Amino acid sequence: MHRPPAVEAEIADELATVRPALVPRYAAALPGARAAVLxxxxxxxxxxxxxxxxRREPDRDGLTLRLTDGRRLRGPRPDPYATAGYVTAVRLDEVxxxxxxxxxxxxxVPHSAEFSAELAHSVASLALSRANVPEEERGDEAGGRGRGSDWEWEQRVVDGHPFHPNCRSRPGFSVxxxxxxxxxxxxxxxxxxxxVPAGDCLVTGAWPRWLRDGGRVVIPVHPWQAAHVLEREPAGRMAAHPLxxxxxxxxxxxxxxxTALSTRLTSSVRDISLxxxxxxxxxxxxxxxxxxxxxxxxxxxxTLGAAAAGSPDLAAVVRESPQEYAAAGEWVVPVAALAATxxxxxxxWAARFARLALTVGLRLLELGVALEAHGQNLLVVLSPDGEPVRLVYRDLADLRISPARLARHGIxxxxxxxxxxxDDERALRRKLFGSLVAGALAGTTGSGPALRAVLESVVRDLPRTPDLAALCGDPLxxxxxxxxxLSPRTAGDEWAELPNPLQDEPL
Structure with a gap:
């Protein structure tokens, strides 16, 4: 019988050495972390x-998957838009x-051993993350109130990606x-x-003066990258808050x-390509x-400037803080951190936010730009009383651009x-709808029925376009x-089709 690596025990042993006071909390957090990842x-x-x-066979009580080898996998009726850890067990035949x-x-199945190890890391790291929530935030879904700095909101996102099984997988990191x-x-x-000598670097934009040293470009490097990949001593250090x-x-x-970070987090190795x-x-x-x-x-x-010293392993991008776009009394919060506010x-409130986000997303899609508007890239500007008034988008590298659509508008x-x-219509819509609707809006509402109610209240007021028709009528x-x-050798994104909450109840 296959046994996954004893990652939970390994982390407990490391934790007993580096932060022993967290060991009981970590142990108590493990069951909830397993359910969240499951x-x-x-x-x-x-x-x-x-x-x-x-074959997938839904019934009143759950869902059964028929596998090619004759086995049956059965679990509860799935809600593809749920963010709470409601699955505590799945049966493979009788176990x-x-x-x-x-x-x-x-x-x-193929590559299941590798994925199993990643899932074990995800569970253990998620339990560690939950164990280290400050006392003043325990038992408070809001994670603390008040107008924090931009990095404070981001640090209150404890569980990571709301839908990725590897939401907290960090196999390259010790405790x-x-x-x-x-x-x-x-x-x-x-x-x-x-x-690095300027002649050895690719530099674009106005690389900040405070990151230059005579004829050299100074590249900020994540300390994990410096220790494990570059293996070189830095000339200095600079304090920063991780987002x-x-x-x-x-x-x-x-x-x-x-910064570049050559280890796998969720799905990808986080380098910065030339x-x-x-x-x-x-x-x-x-x-x-x-x-x-x-x-x-x-x-x-x-983007204020970008630089790379001949390799994705030594590269960095400097850009504005989203807080630059908040007027007096306003605050800017990543969509994924809204619960922390x-x-x-x-x-x-969710309908007002969805109306704002869909108005912007569909307008840009009509013009020829598909945003990757998930809860990390998309931020909302809130009025002093907490109303969504504008959006901020960061990290443009994953946009999709349609020359044909741009040309129609003279751009x-x-x-x-x-x-x-x-110019692939399907690819453009997948980029926006998959990130904004199945991602940011689903994560904000937290369930299929809630997402359906929000969308129903919003789409009737939006301009009637072919993109809106696809959003309302096609699988999401x-x-x-x-x-x-489970298919690591396949390049690019793979896609699922979820039940459209405007058409069907989720399976």
Whole structure:
């Protein structure tokens, strides 16, 4: 019988050495962490295009998956838009599994052993994250109230990605490194400053003067990257607060620094490609010009400069803080951190936010720009009384641009990496709907019925376009996050089709 690595015990042993006071909390958090990860995994098993699932049989009490080898996998009736950990066990034939890593190992499908190890890390790291929530925030879903700094909101996102089974998978990090670098642990991180001769660097934009040293470009490097990948001593250090993405950090005086991090987090190794560095200035200017066409409803954070020293392993991007776009009394919060604000998330509030987000997203899609508007990239500007008034979008590298749509509106097509350019209507809609509706809005509402109610109250007031018709009538696209981890040699995104909450009740 396959047994996943004893990661939970290993982390407990490390924790007993580096932070013994957290050991009881960690142990108490493990059952909830297993359920949270198992819920995300069951979503993928129930909806992703898995070649070894031959038939899905829903009934009043749950869902049965018939596998190619004759086995049956049965779990509760899945809600593809739920964010609470409601799945505590799934049965493979007659055996119940509450541990997602063990379940994946017992499935014994291609690449399941590797994915099982990642799931084990996800459970253990999630339990560690929950164990280290400050006392004053325990038992308070809001995670503390008040107007915090931009990085404080991001550090209150404890559970990570709301739908990815690898929501907290950090297999390259020791317990000490998770506590030192994970944003939910509230550390202050010392970025390594690595000077490189300017002639050896690709630099775009106005690289800040304070990151130059005579004829050298000074590149901020994540300390994990400096220790494990570059293996070089820095010339200095600079304190910063890690944001939700872990590799992006806020400097005390405002700007954000995106660093390379050559380890796998959720799905990807987080480097910064040379193509992204080369295109960053053009992309920043283009994003700003497109945001100007939304009637003041959207801003994009400008890239101040990008640099790479001949490799994605030694690269960084410096960009504005989203807080730059808040007027007096306003606050800017990532959508994924809305629960941390203490705002009463009523259906009426959620509908007002959804109307704002869909108005902006569909307007830009009509013009020819598909945003990757998930809860990390998309931020909302809140009025002093907590009303959503504008949006801010950051990290433009994952946009999709349609030359044909831009041309219809007389907008010049910028010179961008080929991977960003497509006229495929399906690809454009997948990018926006999969991130905004199946991601940000689903994560905000927290369930299929709630998402349906919000969408029903909003879509009737939106301009009637072919994109809106597709949103209302087609299955809702979402990245097939489980299948992508089980098909690691397949390049690019894979997609699932979820029941459209405007058409059907979720399975």
């Amino acid at each position: 819920t995300r995994l069951w979503r993928g098993l129930a909806h992703d295009p898995l070649p070894w699932v031959v 119940a599994y509450g541990d997602p890593a063990r379940l994946m190992g017992e499935l014994a 000490a490194e998770q506590l030192a670098y994970g944003p939910e642990h509230r550390p202050l991180v010392e970025l390594a400053l690595v000077p 939700m993405a872990l590799r992006t950090l806020a400097l005390p005086d405002g700007p954000h620094v995106k 193509g992204s560095v080369a295109a960053s200035a053009v992309l920043s200017e283009f994003g700003e010009s497109m945001a100007a066409r939304t009637g003041g409803l959207l801003h994009t954070t400008r 203490g705002l009463p998330r009523s259906p009426a 010049p097509v910028p010179e961008l990496p080929a991977r960003m350019v497509t 696209p979402a990245k097939a996050l489980t299948w992508m981890r």
